[in-house]
Amino acid sequence: MSTARTMPGLLREAAERHTDHPAIVDGSLRLTYADLLREVETASRAYLASGIRPGDRVAIWAPNQAEFIVALCGAAYLGAAVVPLNTRFRGAEARMILERSRASALVVSDGFLGQDYLAMLARAGAPETDGTGPADGTGPPHLHTIVDLGAGTHPDAVTWADFLDRAAQVDPAEAAAAADAVTPDTICDILYTSGTTGLPKGVMSAHRQTIGVADVWARGALLSEADRYAVVNPFFHSFGYKAGFVTSFTAGTTVYPVRTFDPEALMSLIQQERITVLPGAPTIFTTLINHPERVDYDLSSLRFAIAGAATVPENLFVQMLDVLGFDQVAQAYGLTECVVATQSRPNEDPRHVAETTGPAVDGLEIRIVDADGTAQPTGADGEILIRGNNVMLGYFEDPEATAATIDRDGWLHTGDQGRLDEHGCVTITGRLKDMFTVGGFNVYPAEVENVVAGHPAIAEAAVIGVPDDRLGSVGRAYVTLRPGAALDDAELLAYCRERLANFKAPREVVVLDELPRNASGKILKRVLAGGA
The missing domain is CATH 3.40.50.12780 (ANL, N-terminal domain)
Known part of the structure; x- marks a missing residue:
């Protein structure tokens, strides 16, 4: 390395x-x-x-x-x-x-x-x-x-x-x-x-942090000069950039850029170039597993994969081993502010890989705390805090946002909810920030809500993620209308697609007389999602 x-x-x-x-x-x-x-x-x-x-x-x-x-x-x-x-x-x-x-x-x-x-x-x-x-x-x-x-x-x-x-x-x-x-x-x-x-x-x-992330990922994947890495994850994302081509350069690995995900083209590339490393969002692997032409391609060169960035189907890792033929599969957890925070250990049981994202990587500490900042015991849910070498320096020219995210002791408050098991492995149990993931890309409801609410017919908007078989989740917008306004759902969705990346744009709209709120007037998204 x-x-x-x-x-x-x-x-x-x-x-x-x-x-x-x-x-x-x-x-x-x-x-x-x-x-x-x-x-x-x-x-x-x-x-x-x-x-x-x-x-x-x-x-x-x-x-x-x-x-x-x-x-x-x-x-x-x-x-x-x-x-x-x-x-x-x-x-x-x-x-x-x-x-x-x-x-x-x-x-x-x-x-x-x-x-x-x-x-x-x-x-x-x-x-x-x-x-x-x-x-x-x-x-x-x-x-x-x-x-x-x-x-x-x-x-x-x-x-x-x-x-x-x-x-x-x-x-x-x-x-x-x-x-x-x-x-x-x-x-x-x-x-x-x-x-x-x-x-x-x-x-x-x-x-030092960009290369530090790459080093950690390369060690976890046991990357070497013998590997050939097909990078499907976009280079504009830390997964394709730092855990993609930079991590390859630390080990002398060969990088194969993949512009867009075409399952048959990807399987052809794997066969022709004997690709060994293929990480990606779960939807990539479920698509390959279920593809009717899969058996026509030789995928036996595949060695290592991480499936992360979205909700992972329970049996996915077993199928990646048994159907796609990977030698090793892993999960990882991270966020833009700390790209690789946890990663599965080598040769982990695929059932355990499906349940946890692994322990903290070298150079990082993880704590689970309650709303008052009190450390939680093993098995108890709370907010995930991260501290260490590869936590971001801060937000560009935004000291207030930085101070609100990284406390005086250097702990990054992720806004994600999880728990630690007896091995120190992290299980993600929720998103305190309401973020959801569409095909591996993070979507922050506030950004989408700002766009939806800009439509002349909309009085208020609340956006949540709802399950989707192909993409993991997609956006649904709940809206109330201005007095006397009428809404064409298709026109609103087109309005959003003009102003937002396609993965951010909601897929459906629900019109309500009013949005559910608590006593202080905050919109109750758990009610919209079908919770109590």
């Missing part, structure tokens, strides 16, 4: 240790570890030529592809902080994060999934519109460089090839000096999460 504590150090060390070994295989593109370092150094010089400096923020709005990795690592190489954006975001969602982070550069794959990202971004900034009008808005004020990994036809964007050509304007020694100046405590990335307020908060991690 790597001993480096910065991204420049990690990439240099990997190039030295695994020089001619494949680092990335993306279709016909194959980069060795030596190639990867050269590409990253070139991207770093191109950023410098474009006016990006250490401490600036570089946003990336693109799918899993080799260029995403080079763009991210190139920014981190010079000491800029990376801000990944969800490829399902609509223009308003992306613009808000670009503005809150004050990103100087945006690397975007315009046209991915048929979406004109830059037009959406412009519409979101158009004056006196609701974000759906003509694309005549201006970009966020700090954004001065846009690099398009797609067709490159937007007048305000430069193509990836032309961007890399700018590297010739910068002496390699200048880029090397910038890389040498990066320290383990330099901010590496800012990952935005909406949380309970509906406004995105930027979770800051230092280089």
